[in-house]
Amino acid sequence: MEKFDSNQMDAALDKLLKHATDPAIPEGAEARLMAAIRGMEQQPNVVKFQPRPKFHRWAVGIPLAASLALGIYLGSKDTFDAYFPDSIIGGTTADLSDSAPSTGLDDAESYAEGDLT
Amino acid sequence: MLLASARRDAAAFAELVSRYYKPVYRMVWRMMNGNAETEDVAQEAFVKLWQNPAQIREAKALKGWLMRVASNLAIDRLRSAPHTDINAIEEVADPNQRTDADLDVRAATGRIDHAIARLPERQKLALTLVYFEGMSNISAASVMEISVDAIESLLTRGRRTLRESLAEDWRGLLDELSSKVG
Structure with a gap:
């Protein structure tokens, strides 16, 4: 086989590429495209604006105000504790009403004397 | 012309088609190795332009955009159903x-x-x-x-x-x- 140098091969390739098929456009292709375009439903490209449902900001305040009023009312009454379980209120009140609060001093003395019970 | 097409002016769009259809078709034909679906793919690229002309902001970018969309469509089509039958080229009849x-x-x-x-x-x-x-x-x-x-x-x-x-x-x-x- 005859040898070619790189430049000759490039030139030869360019020549060959010029002989590649130049495809013929099918007859009526553009007309078919335009028929398809015209046949398409012309859809609006703007989405219709849907207004949000009316919203009254002041309505949010009603339950908050009611809750506040109830809190004030209950707080002004002595019966407020009755609305909470004893496990919360009872323990707290017992601690508060203890006349001799535990300081730990008695325990320290007992510990020093070896009474660890 | 691009603006007119964006306003859904079919006559202006036909002008765009007559200007750019041939290079788009030739490129798709080459990418699809002369497959019979070439026309479908070229058509799909123009339909995309018709449906969403706002994608092109400058008229000088139009040909490049069409070529890009059409080549992507051609590659997708080939990948989904590979048919590299180059013998299809023989189907381009010489009367x-x-x-x-x-x-x-x-x-x-x-x-x-x-x-x-x-x-x-x-x-x-x-x-x-x-x-x-x-x-x-x-x-x-x-x-x-x-x-x-x-x-x-x-x-x-x-x-x-x-x-x-x-x-x-x-x-x-x-x-x-x-x-x-x-």
């Missing part, structure tokens, strides 16, 4: 009676087309845009959304691949083509 010389030239052309068809798709696209559609490297790089260096690399590799695949008989091809075509 005229052929002489032996015509047949020889046609066979030589077919071998060149076959070699191009066997290129990897990105090399083929780069070659198609630059050699067959006459686009600059910069424009072709823009279509393929790659750097100019990258397209030059693709072209170099594409040419090397073609040289290798035509190496065995390209002397004969040149002789046939030059003697028969003149």
Whole structure:
């Protein structure tokens, strides 16, 4: 086989590429495209604006105000504790009403004397 | 014209089609190796433009946009149903009676087309845009959304691949083509 140098091969390739098929456009292709375009439903490209449902900001305040009023009312009454379980209120009140609060001093003395019970 | 098309002016769009249909069709034909679905794919690219013309902001970007969309559609179509049957090229009918010389030239052309068809798709696209559609490297790089260096690399590799695949008989091809075509 005859040898070619790189430049000759490039030139030869360019020549060959010029002989590649130049495809013929099918007859009526553009007309078919335009028929398809015209046949398409012309859809609006703007989405219709849907207004949000009316919203009254002041309505949010009603339950908050009611809750506040109830809190004030209950707080002004002595019966407020009755609305909470004893496990919360009872323990707290017992601690508060203890006349001799535990300081730990008695325990320290007992510990020093070896009474660890 | 682009603005008129954006306003759904079919006449203005027809003008765009007459200006850009041929290069888009040729590129898709080359990418799809002459497959019969070429027309469908080219049409789909224009339909996308019709449906969403706002994607093009400058008229000078239109051809590149169409080429990009059409090449992507062609590659997608090929990947979804690979049919690299280059023999489909024979389906491009020549209604005229052929002489032996015509047949020889046609066979030589077919071998060149076959070699191009066997290129990897990105090399083929780069070659198609630059050699067959006459686009600059910069424009072709823009279509393929790659750097100019990258397209030059693709072209170099594409040419090397073609040289290798035509190496065995390209002397004969040149002789046939030059003697028969003149």
